[in-house]
Amino acid sequence: GQQLNQSPQSMFIQEGEDVSMNCTSSSIFNTWLWYKQDPGEGPVLLIALYKAGELTSNGRLTAQFGITRKDSFLNISASIPSDVGIYFCAGKSRSNYQLIWGAGTKLIIKP
Amino acid sequence: NAGVTQTPKFQVLKTGQSMTLQCAQDMNHEYMSWYRQDPGMGLRLIHYSVGAGITDQGEVPNGYNVSRSTTEDFPLRLLSAAPSQTSVYFCASIDPGRSDWAFFGQGTRLTVV
Numbered sequence: 001g002q003q004l005n006q007s008p009q010s011m012f013i014q015e016g017e018d019v020s021m022n023c024t025s026s027s028i029f030n031t032w033l034w035y036k037q038d039p040g041e042g043p044v045l046l047i048a049l050y051k052a053g054e055l056t057s058n059g060r061l062t063a064q065f066g067i068t069r070k071d072s073f074l075n076i077s078a079s080i081p082s083d084v085g086i087y088f089c090a091g092k093s094r095s096n097y098q099l100i101w102g103a104g105t106k107l108i109i110k111p
Numbered sequence: 112n113a114g115v116t117q118t119p120k121f122q123v124l125k126t127g128q129s130m131t132l133q134c135a136q137d138m139n140h141e142y143m144s145w146y147r148q149d150p151g152m153g154l155r156l157i158h159y160s161v162g163a164g165i166t167d168q169g170e171v172p173n174g175y176n177v178s179r180s181t182t183e184d185f186p187l188r189l190l191s192a193a194p195s196q197t198s199v200y201f202c203a204s205i206d207p208g209r210s211d212w213a214f215f216g217q218g219t220r221l222t223v224v
Contacts, residue, residue, distance in 0.1 A: 006153075009151070031211045033211070033212065033213070035213075040217075040218070041217055041218070042115075042201050042203075042215030042216050042217050042218050043154075043201075043213075043215050044215070045212050045213075045214075048211070048212060088153065088154065090213070092211050097142050097159070097161060097205065098144075098156065098159065098169075099205070099211075099213055101153045101154045102153060103151065103152060103153035104153050
């Protein structure tokens with residue numbers, strides 16, 4: 001079935017550093033979503049993207065819908081301790097209710 | 112707003128036991144789904160429903176049953192629990208006609224011994 005490649009799998013960063021992660025797909029999507037999961041909780045939506053080339057920000061987070069419609073990027077600027085968690089990308093095509101999920105990027109901030 | 116409510120939050124089962132994980136949403140979403148989350152594997156779709164009375168299999172349906180008698184509720188049944196079903200289970204509802212967002216419950220951490 002469809003798969004999303006999300007990278008990196010994990011990141012160890014210093015507080016204050018910028019973070020970048022991305023997802024690529026073998027298929028075209030009409031919607032890209034980025035979620036964050038805190039320990040012991042369900043994923044929570046961070047940013048939703050609906051148009052190729054779209055660049056959307058949510059505070060220190062910025063996500064882009066790739067021009068090819070097969071990729072998306074999430075950047076976090078000036079990371080802080082509460083940014084730790086697992087970040088998931090998800091894509092959806094117009095013809096299907098189902099979301100296709102990346103395997104997640106685990107963000108760890110070095111003390 | 113309650114959103115998506117899952118119960119229980121934690122459960123320990125013995126191999127061969129059966130149980131039902133409950134999921135309810137109050138957003139009137141037609142689409143609901145169950146996922147399992149295992150380390151390093153992201154979210155894998157077990158079953159989903161596009162409306163009351165309609166269910167279908169996802170990526171990993173074996174060992175699980177679902178039903179959808181109302182728009183609000185979408186229970187997941189484990190027929191005969193196996194250690195391989197030790198996982199964290201998430202229920203989600205989606206409003207595909209408006210935003211495509213998936214709203215998740217807090218999860219059920221299941222251990223099968």
